[in-house]
Amino acid sequence: MDLAALAGDYTVRTVVAGATxxxxxxxxxxxxxxxxxQSLLGDALAHAALPGIAxxxxxxxxxxxxxxxxxxxxSAVAAALLVALLVRRTRLKGDAAIGLxxxxxxxxxxxxxxxxxxxxxxxxxxxxxxxxxxxxAILRSDxxxxxxxxxxxxxxxxxxxxxFELVTFDPTYAAALGLPVAVLDVALTALVAVAVVxxxxxxGVVLMSAMLVAPAVAARQWTDRLARVALxxxxxxxxxxxxxxxxSAGARGLATGPLIVLALSAFTALSLAFAPRRGLVPAAxxxxxxxxxxxxxxxxxxxDTLRRRHDDPTYAAERGMLDATxxxxxxxxxxxxxxxxxxxxxxxxxxxxxxxxxLDAGEAALSALERGPDAPEDRP
Amino acid sequence: MTIALQxxxxxxxxxVAASLVGTFLLLRGRSLASDAIGHAIVLGIxxxxxxxxxxxxxxxxxxxxxxxxxxxWIADALGRTRRVADDAAIGLxxxxxxALGVLLLNVYARDVHxxxxxxxxxxxxxxxxxxxxxxxxxxxDALVGLTVVTLVNLAFVTTFFKELExxxxxxxxxxxxxxxxxxxxxxxxxxTSVTAVASFDxxxxxxxxxxxxxxxxxxxxxxxxxxxxxxxxxxxxVASSVLGYLAATAADVSIGGGMAAATGVFFALALxxxxxxxxxxxxxxxxSERDAxxxxxxxxxxxxxxxxxxxxxENVVGALRDHLRWSEGKARDVVARSLDAGWIDRDGExxxxxxxxxxxxxxILHPGAARRAAPAGS
Numbered sequence: 071m072d073l074a075a076l077a078g079d080y081t082v083r084t085v086v087a088g089a090t091x092x093x094x095x096x097x098x099x100x101x102x103x104x105x106x107x108q109s110l111l112g113d114a115l116a117h118a119a120l121p122g123i124a125x126x127x128x129x130x131x132x133x134x135x136x137x138x139x140x141x142x143x144x145s146a147v148a149a150a151l152l153v154a155l156l157v158r159r160t161r162l163k164g165d166a167a168i169g170l171x172x173x174x175x176x177x178x179x180x181x182x183x184x185x186x187x188x189x190x191x192x193x194x195x196x197x198x199x200x201x202x203x204x205x206x207a208i209l210r211s212d213x214x215x216x217x218x219x220x221x222x223x224x225x226x227x228x229x230x231x232x233x234f235e236l237v238t239f240d241p242t243y244a245a246a247l248g249l250p251v252a253v254l255d256v257a258l259t260a261l262v263a264v265a266v267v268x269x270x271x272x273x274g275v276v277l278m279s280a281m282l283v284a285p286a287v288a289a290r291q292w293t294d295r296l297a298r299v300a301l302x303x304x305x306x307x308x309x310x311x312x313x314x315x316x317x318s319a320g321a322r323g324l325a326t327g328p329l330i331v332l333a334l335s336a337f338t339a340l341s342l343a344f345a346p347r348r349g350l351v352p353a354a355x356x357x358x359x360x361x362x363x364x365x366x367x368x369x370x371x372x373x374d375t376l377r378r379r380h381d382d383p384t385y386a387a388e389r390g391m392l393d394a395t396x397x398x399x400x401x402x403x404x405x406x407x408x409x410x411x412x413x414x415x416x417x418x419x420x421x422x423x424x425x426x427x428x429l430d431a432g433e434a435a436l437s438a439l440e441r442g443p444d445a446p447e448d449r450p
Numbered sequence: 451m452t453i454a455l456q457x458x459x460x461x462x463x464x465x466v467a468a469s470l471v472g473t474f475l476l477l478r479g480r481s482l483a484s485d486a487i488g489h490a491i492v493l494g495i496x497x498x499x500x501x502x503x504x505x506x507x508x509x510x511x512x513x514x515x516x517x518x519x520x521x522x523w524i525a526d527a528l529g530r531t532r533r534v535a536d537d538a539a540i541g542l543x544x545x546x547x548x549a550l551g552v553l554l555l556n557v558y559a560r561d562v563h564x565x566x567x568x569x570x571x572x573x574x575x576x577x578x579x580x581x582x583x584x585x586x587x588x589x590x591d592a593l594v595g596l597t598v599v600t601l602v603n604l605a606f607v608t609t610f611f612k613e614l615e616x617x618x619x620x621x622x623x624x625x626x627x628x629x630x631x632x633x634x635x636x637x638x639x640x641x642t643s644v645t646a647v648a649s650f651d652x653x654x655x656x657x658x659x660x661x662x663x664x665x666x667x668x669x670x671x672x673x674x675x676x677x678x679x680x681x682x683x684x685x686x687x688v689a690s691s692v693l694g695y696l697a698a699t700a701a702d703v704s705i706g707g708g709m710a711a712a713t714g715v716f717f718a719l720a721l722x723x724x725x726x727x728x729x730x731x732x733x734x735x736x737x738s739e740r741d742a743x744x745x746x747x748x749x750x751x752x753x754x755x756x757x758x759x760x761x762x763x764e765n766v767v768g769a770l771r772d773h774l775r776w777s778e779g780k781a782r783d784v785v786a787r788s789l790d791a792g793w794i795d796r797d798g799e800x801x802x803x804x805x806x807x808x809x810x811x812x813x814i815l816h817p818g819a820a821r822r823a824a825p826a827g828s
Contacts (some may be wrong), residue, residue, distance in 0.1 A: 109538040110482055119658060161727060165537075166481040166667055173660035174714040179570055180657070181698070188702055202552065276489075276570065276656075277552075280545030283538050291518030291533060325556050328549035333544035348533055376605055 079417025082319040085205045085272075087217055089330060090279065092269045095220045097307030098227055099265040100282035101289065101300045103259055105238050110165070111153065111259070113279035114172040115266045118149030120179025120275050123200050124186050133196065133210050139219070139267050146263040149175050176275075203274035205315060205326035216268055223264045226257070234258060234295055272311075273327035281307065284334040291345035308348075310334040363439065365403045366412075368396045370436040373428040375411065386416040386425035407432065453578045456590050456724045458695045461575045463596035464649040465687025468602040469669075471642045471681050472662035476670060477618045483522050483639060484539075486544040486661040488646050488655040490521035493551030495647070500554070504590065511647050518643030519636070521547055572654030573705045589703045592652050599648040605639055607680065610634060613677050629717045653706045660710035661687060664717050670722040686716045744784045746814055749773065749793055752803045753811035766799040 080302040103112055119142035126141025127133060149171040156167035183197055199207055227234065236244040237254045244252045262282065269278045289302035314330030343351050372395040392400045404426055407413045412432030416425045428436075468484075475481050493518025495510060504510050521544050528539035581588040607614065615629035617624040624631040642662070649658045669682035690712035695744065698708025723730055751774060755764035763769065770781040788794045793807030803811065 085570050104538050107535055107537060109535065109541040110485075113541060156721075159729060159732065160671060160721065162476075162667055162670065163481075165479055166663055169481040169485055169659055169663040170667055170717070172485065173663060173710060174717075176656045177660055177707045177710035177714065181701075181703045181711055184704035184707065185701070220650055236751050275653070277545050277549055279541050279551070283541035287534055287538050287542055307497070323556060324553060328553045328556070331549035332553070335542070335549070338542060342528075342531070342533055350531060350533070366502075443745055 077109075079319065081206055082315070084210055084213055084313055085315040085319065085326065086206055088205070088208050088213055088272055089315040089326070090308045091213075091216050091220045092265075092272055093285070093307030093309070093311035093330075094304040095223050095268055095307075096265045096278075096281040097289070097303035097305070098224060098300045099258075099262045099309075100284075100286040101296070101303045101380070102227075102234060102238055103262050103282050104290070105288040105296075105299075106258070108262075108422060109283045110168050110258075110279065111150065112262055112266060112282035114149055114153060114168045114175075115146040115259075115263050116269075116275045116278035117172045117179075118175035119143075119146045119263075119266060119270055120176055120200065121182050122179075123197055123270065124179060124182030127186055127197060128182070128220070135215050135271075137217065138197075138200075139270070142267045143263055143268055145175060145179075146266055147260055150259045150263065174422035199274070200270050201274050201276060202325055203270065203272045203277070203327040205272050205318065205346075208271055212271065219264055219268050223261050223268075226261055230254070230257070258336050273330055277327050277331045280331045284338045285330070285365075288334070288338040288341040291341040291348045306334070306337050310337060362406075365400075366407060367436065367439040369400050369403045369407060370412065370428065370432055370439070372396050372400075372428060373438060374433070377428060384427060386427040388425050389423050392426065410435075454695065454699075456593060457574055457577045457705060458691050460574055460592050460596060460652050461591065461691030461695065461705075462688040463593065463600050464653055464658070465665060465709070465713070466684045467600040467603050467645045468595060468649060468661035469683035469687045470600070470607050470680065471638055471645055473669065473683050474607075474618055474638055475615060475642065475675075476663060476666040477679075478635070478638075478675075481663050483542055484642055484646070485659050486521050486525060486540050487518035487639070487643050488650075488658045489548040490543045490551075491515065491518045491643060491646050491650060492655065493517050493547045493554070495650070496551050496554040496558070500558070509561075511595070511644060514647040514650075515640060515643035517547070519640050522639050522828060523643040527669075570654045570656055570668055571704065572650065572652050572657060572706045574709070575704075576651045577652055587777040592648075595648045596652070599645050603645065606637065606641060610637075611677075614638075618676075653710070657706050657710040660713055664713035667692070668713070668717045668720045671717075671724045677723055685711060690716060741784075743789060744776075744780070744792060745788050745793060746810065748784050748788055749803060749807045749811040750814055752794065752801055753808060753815070756808075758805060762800075765801050767801065768799065 100112065103109060115243045122141035122143065122145030123147070124141075125140045126138040129141070130137030151166045152171045153164075153419075156162050156170065157164050160167075162170070186197055196204075196207065233244070233249055233254055236247070236249060237251055237258070241251050265282065266278050268279050273281060285303035285307040286299065288306050289299045292302060293299055310330050310333040313333040315326055317333075318324050318326040341349070343349055346352055369392065372392050373387055376387045376391065376395065377383060389401070389404075392404070403411060404415075408415065410431075412429055412435050413426050414429055416427050457786055472481070472484065475483055483649040494514035496512050497517065498513030499505055501513075502509055506737060524540045525536075525543040528534050528543065529536040531787060534542065577590040577592045582589045582591055583589070584594070612722075613624065613629045613631075613634055616627065617629055617634050621631050624634075646655075646658050649661070653661065665683040665686040666679065668686045669679035672682055673679055691709050693715070694709030695710035696704055697712065698705040701708075720728065722728055725731055750771070751770075752765050755761050758764075764773065767781060767785060770776045770784070771778060774781075776784065785794070785796065787806065789796060791806075795802050795804055
């Protein structure tokens with residue numbers, strides 16, 4: 071199928087629209103989750119949605135998306151409360167509390183799923199699609215449910231932006247200002263649960279955590295400002311959603327959820343590697359050029375020192391002498407300095423090795439290097 | 451061997467093997483490594499199968515376990531770049547590897563013995579299908595593998611108990627002793643991976659996490675000694691398999707889910723009724739502390755007004771409500787408790803400290819004064 075045909079396909083359009091909605095919402099809310107060091111809470115919330123889906127089905131008596139999502143939201147929030155209770159009231163650490171809530175809620179979900187499947191006629195419920203998501207099963211009417219959820223979540227975030235920002239970066243200060251920190255905490259977590267619920271049909275409970283974490287981490291590499299991180303995360307989430315949905319539609323048999331997650335992982339890997347300031351590659355290049363700058367300065371300084379010591383402006387220093395003065399081999403540095411016209415090699419006497427002399431341009435370069443302070447070591 | 455026994459034994463071995471490593475992961479704050487490892491081995495299993503065609507056996511075990519360790523290693527390396535917080539690094543790594551594994555399964559689903567749903571849920575109800583004869587008895591493959599892994603874990607924990615203990619509670623001291631805590635931590639993760647692979651067919655990815663974390667957490671809420679936590683965790687794991695099997699078969703629902711949820715039942719009991727760290731015990735402790743504080747407040751109040759002109763007005767039950775702002779009921783309770791404790795005497799509305807109550811008030815107002823006055827002690 072070519073791209074134009076894909077774009078015209080009804081199912082594909084629905085999936086792409088759903089993936090975009092999900093990407094934007096989880097990108098924005100994931101930003102808060104990641105900055106609040108709650109990356110893995112999303113994982114717990116997503117797994118914890120499973121029993122709620124089954125309960126929603128059992129209560130509604132049919133596969134009605136609003137009922138399933140309401141159930142999912144309720145059980146996800148219950149899991150978040152369990153995590154909070156365990157962290158606050160027992161000696162279990164956050165990671166254990168998250169793993170505990172995640173696996174126990176999921177176990178109950180597995181039990182309920184098998185119960186649902188055991189009932190007559192419920193085999194068609196297709197609740198297992200929520201494990202990995204099944205994008206093709208999304209209906210236009212489902213899209214409306216998703217759109218309403220996304221709109222509620224995004225509107226809440228923009229209405230409470232200042233408050234959420236403060237609670238995220240400086241909860242103590244927020245409390246001192248009289249903000250209801252605990253309420254805002256719960257509200258943010260509940261909104262993350264909304265984003266999780268939004269993704270259940272598309273990517274499923276298992277991969278949903280990546281939808282929250284990856285866009286935020288990718289966006290964080292490019293900018294320091296919260297608003298920009300959130301917007302960029304939304305864009306990256308949406309782009310990954312579109313890429314995943316399109317590839318999946320073009321190559322039949324490849325599940326949409328994993329493809330979206332892989333697209334996201336690719337965006338994240340590229341951002342971690344190449345983002346201009348925080349990227350690992352630019353940082354390594356910066357460190358290397360700083361190291362070379364230091365070497366240049368050391369060699370030029372040594373030439374200058376020796377020249378002064380001998381009271382001879384045209385003094386040519388021997389290579390071994392330079393190595394000893396600088397403290398490490400200088401051959402490579404000397405050759406690059408020569409190419410840049412800062413030093414020249416001089417044939418002294420036949421039986422002696424190469425000698426090197428500082429040129430006027432080198433003198434100027436040295437004083438420039440000495441004026442500029444050592445660029446500080448790269449810091450994240 | 452009946453089918454029921456085979457299934458329960460498989461569950462119990464998964465639980466014991468997982469909780470042996472899980473206890474240390476829990477105490478080291480690395481519980482979620484089991485989550486990451488559990489997911490990542492899916493990719494390992496598929497890759498080994500693609501490369502060698504092996505769907506089980508030692509090669510599979512080794513290859514898949516390597517994938518598990520590699521995941522944690524990648525996440526740690528990402529965390530060390532300090533571009534990503536540690537928890538986010540885990541949250542980035544394993545979903546990516548898992549997604550890749552699921553996609554490969556997607557493509558080759560027809561040829562490989564696992565499908566995506568088994569990956570998550572396992573099929574403990576069918577462990578009796580694949581068996582090997584041992585001494586004339588048909589023993590499930592899974593049971594053989596799990597027995598070996600459980601014994602290896604047990605041997606590891608007992609052999610390096612001291613090193614693991616010190617490395618867990620005081621990594622700096624362990625380094626000083628030359629215990630190589632890094633190597634032991636790596637071995638722990640490797641064993642977690644191997645355990646995950648061996649448990650995988652039976653309980654799947656997520657329920658493995660339950661067996662790793664929940665029994666250990668239950669033990670941790672009940673006792674303090676490491677050896678006792680380990681024993682309790684193993685006991686909870688075995689009991690959960692039995693209870694989970696019975697309940698699940700009675701209700702005709704997923705057996706693996708039942709066993710994992712049963713660990714939650716034991717955890718909930720420990721959380722509610724644990725003797726020291728349980729919520730009920732905490733509540734009782736807080737309450738008795740509050741009671742004692744109120745008794746002291748009453749004693750001090752009476753002491754300060756005793757023998758002063760306003761004693762008649764202050765040292766009466768009504769004053770507690772007006773001056774200490776206690777409610778009627780609370781005032782009544784405190785008076786009753788103080789009477790029981792022999793700190794006060796009551797004469798109608800009037801309250802007076804006994805000798806013992808006076809001594810208590812004096813100790814609060816002038817700590818140590820009594821001891822200084824009577825150095826011999828009494």
